[in-house]
Amino acid sequence: MPGTVQSIERAAAILRVLAGGPGRLGLSEIARALDLAKGTAHGILRTLQGVGFVEQDRASGQYHLGAALLHLDTSYLDVNELRSRSINWADPLAARSGEAVRIGTVREGQVLVVHHVFRPDDTFQTLDAGSLLPLHATALGKVLLAYRAGGAGVDRPAAYTRKTLVEPRELAAALDRIRECGWGADVEELTLGQAAVAAPIRGYGGLVIGAIGVSGPVERICDSRYRPQPHLVACVRDAARAVSREMGAARR
Numbered sequence: 001m002p003g004t005v006q007s008i009e010r011a012a013a014i015l016r017v018l019a020g021g022p023g024r025l026g027l028s029e030i031a032r033a034l035d036l037a038k039g040t041a042h043g044i045l046r047t048l049q050g051v052g053f054v055e056q057d058r059a060s061g062q063y064h065l066g067a068a069l070l071h072l073d074t075s076y077l078d079v080n081e082l083r084s085r086s087i088n089w090a091d092p093l094a095a096r097s098g099e100a101v102r103i104g105t106v107r108e109g110q111v112l113v114v115h116h117v118f119r120p121d122d123t124f125q126t127l128d129a130g131s132l133l134p135l136h137a138t139a140l141g142k143v144l145l146a147y148r149a150g151g152a153g154v155d156r157p158a159a160y161t162r163k164t165l166v167e168p169r170e171l172a173a174a175l176d177r178i179r180e181c182g183w184g185a186d187v188e189e190l191t192l193g194q195a196a197v198a199a200p201i202r203g204y205g206g207l208v209i210g211a212i213g214v215s216g217p218v219e220r221i222c223d224s225r226y227r228p229q230p231h232l233v234a235c236v237r238d239a240a241r242a243v244s245r246e247m248g249a250a251r252r
Helices: 006-020 027-034 038-050 067-075 079-097 139-146 168-181 230-246
Strands: 054-056 063-065 100-107 110-117 184-187 194-202 208-217
Touching: 006 027, 006 038, 006 054, 006 063, 027 038, 038 054, 079 100, 079 110, 079 208, 079 230, 100 139, 110 139, 139 168, 139 184, 139 194, 139 208, 168 184, 194 230, 208 230
Parallel strands: none
Antiparallel strands: 054 063, 100 110, 100 208, 184 194, 194 208
């Protein structure tokens, strides 16, 4: 049998390191993690950058997964599989949080809601499964934007309320915080009086392929200072990790 191709093995290892990292890594960090010479790591990164699998931040010089690779990842994703593997965790999340649960992925530059569990009370609710939501104005969407799922981007973000993030710098800062914390939120950014919390769902290789979150009235989702309730954040992140394992991601 022919042997393996070392350069391909190293390229795959670099992609795994970037997928499992905090979002962006420098050349030295990547080389050190894989015990590679900087020159070798740099050459592989330049090749991956050339085909769009890796991108480099101009300001910091750090590397992160590229839109081409993330688009490749979500292009094979069967939304029915994401939905079917999420159901076992969405219902308990609704029960624990007392709020509605939505699971989404990127489709045509928007968030496609693939599963929706009603809030476990007797109030009137409308089924959102199959609906499309804006990326920049929802917790689900901002999480997907932060990890560039499907090569997602927003060309001209629209203001749905006065709290919607439409300035590029403000939105970029919010996405940076999501990558640092591992979860995101929107507080009256899509609808006044409503808030939501979401966390990423990962698939094989650690790539983000979807998001899961809870939503409801601001007074239940947030504290008196409009910060998401810590117990809701914990519940959402636990559910996201569980669904990620179902989708083939390594334990984190």
